[in-house]
Amino acid sequence: MSAIDVLEKLEEREIEELNRREFFKFCGRMAVLLGLSQTAIPRIARAVEKAARDGRPSVIWLNFQDCAGNTESFTRATAPSVGEALLDHVSLDYHEVLMAAAGHRAEERLKEVLKEYSGQIIVVVEGAIPTKDDGIYCTVAGRTAIQILKEIEPHALAFVAVGTCAAFGGIPKANPNPTGAVGLERIIRSKPVINVPGCPANPDVIMAVLVHYVLFNRLPELDAQRRPKFAFGKKIHDTCERRPHYDAGQFVLSFDDYGAKQGYCLYKVGCKGPVTYNVCAAWRWNMDASWPVKSGHPCLGCSERDFWDRYYPFYEHIPKTGGFGVEARADDIGKVALGLTGLTVGAHALYTAVVKSAERFAEKLASKAEEGTGESEGKDEGGEA
Amino acid sequence: MKRITEFITAHPYDLPVRISHWVMAFSISVLMITGYLIGNPPFSQPGDASDIFLMGTIRYLHFVAAYFLTAAFLLRLYWGFVGSRESRWSEMLRWDGRFWKHALDEILALVWPVRPWRLYFGHFPIAKIAYVFVYLAVAFSILSGFVIYASAQYSPLWRFVAEWGLKPFGDNLNWVRYLHHWLLWFFAVFVVIHVYLVVYMAVRMMTSEVEAMLGGYKIIRREDLAEGEEVESVA
Structure with missing residues (x-):
């Protein structure tokens, strides 16, 4: 009508x-x-x-x-x-x-x-x-x-x-x-x-x-x-017809790949089904014709609070992190932080080794100069070299 | 003249502390790896979905490890009220003047290795600060993790957790997931620093915290002890 x-x-x-x-x-x-x-x-x-x-x-x-x-x-x-x-x-x-x-x-x-x-x-x-x-x-x-x-x-x-x-x-x-x-x-x-x-x-x-x-x-x-x-009462992810592909680990990686043709899970192209409560998967739209995920598009999470801010970007499933100049992904920042930590501890290990060697070398020189007991065993760490 | 070195055998860590430490260490490792794979599955393979359960298995491991972490955390939390001196929260959070002096000493010994590195009965001062944040992070990861977990469970109890547990996060499930995701990198950075400092100490001071955390005992030279640190020798 x-x-x-x-x-x-x-x-x-x-x-x-x-x-x-x-x-x-x-x-x-x-x-x-x-x-x-x-x-x-x-x-x-x-x-x-x-x-x-x-x-x-x-x-x-x-x-x-x-x-x-x-x-x-x-x-x-x-x-x-x-x-x-x-x-x-x-x-x-x-x-x-x-x-x-x-x-x-x-x-x-x-x-x-x-x-x-x-x-x-x-x-x-x-x-x-x-x-x-x-x-x-x-x-x-x-x-x-x-x-x-x-x-x-x-x-x-x-x-x-x-x-x-x-x-x-x-x-x-x-x-x-x-x-x-x-x-x-x-x-x-x-x-x-x-x-x-x-x-x-x-x-x-x-x-x-x-x-x-x-x-x-x-x-x-x-x-x-x-x-x-x-x-x-249920999330889209838990009623989704593509769910078996998620559990199997079969993902669409881009919208024109083999997985997209096979109807694989849209998780990796930003589907918000796992964090969205709605009836779409069970009840569908337009005389039961289809719904976004069935037609190959990831869920945007449109029925969730603040979806425009918190569910963005629509084609990645984790929000961007602001305050880093460009809107970076949490994982990118995390990897950089982890790398920097690794470099820092590595540099510190090297630095300590060098300082300690120098300290020992100086001790040896000092003990040789003194011509005293020879080996200075059990020397206090705090003692001046 | 040779000096006589006095060794003390200390017993800083009770059995529950040791158990919770290693259960947490193992479960957090599993949780970090599986968590990364859940967030960024690097695979996508052809085949019949009914034959494969790869993502499901990874999630299963994540949940099992999460329950182990929760159990270990609750044990540790409880033991912090009834356990030995070193395991108490009151000791962990005793951040008085002497504590800060020790913390400064420790930082200076790291920055300028010629300065002496002092030993303590149990945790190091900076470690105590770090562990408070680690326990907070563990608590937050458990809470946020169970809110996410509950969102896919449909029994009345889990529904209650899923609905009301979401309130502190502004009723936004994706936001919980985002914060939960960040914890991975917090723990990754912590593990690197933690393991590094344990190895560092073992090499520099020829005594290992790993032994103390495994068997409960560590042997300390009295002259290495920090100023004012009291240790009861058990041997």
């Missing part, structure tokens, strides 16, 4: 009868993603149908310092297609990119929603929030991102930070962070925040968070970084 269709449907706000097969496909996918058994599928179906019939959860989608990439990603949610998702499973009441209304009408709609669904709104936030200079670096309708969030906070049920920018500050927060950008969790204090990082976030994970709420009437279990455990 194209975006135009979505907009048309939104405008008409017509609720269509879902294709039964597609609907169960969706329920099945969600059951798998949430780690539920097969028997949960009818439950999901009933819950979603019930939610669609009477009082769907209201969703507000806010865009701040972002590229709308997560919106792009969301419109590519595999099953159900985005139109169905918008119209039947959740009620997306405000989304600056997808909504038909604009200008004052849009802002009015937001106010209506806040009044109407107060306390049961799931607020999806996309993009980082600038805090420097009172947050003037991101304004919508004349109000800063912080003002908008503070106004919505009392009415919200929970916040979902989609994308690495909203979750952790992402690229706007990258050094030197000119706008003082932060993630949503630094702004929202009184309501739960769920982080769904990724650049962009996986659309099915965004859907699954919403479905989890519809199904269980509570938010999914989160880890220490407030990421849903069902999607961020």
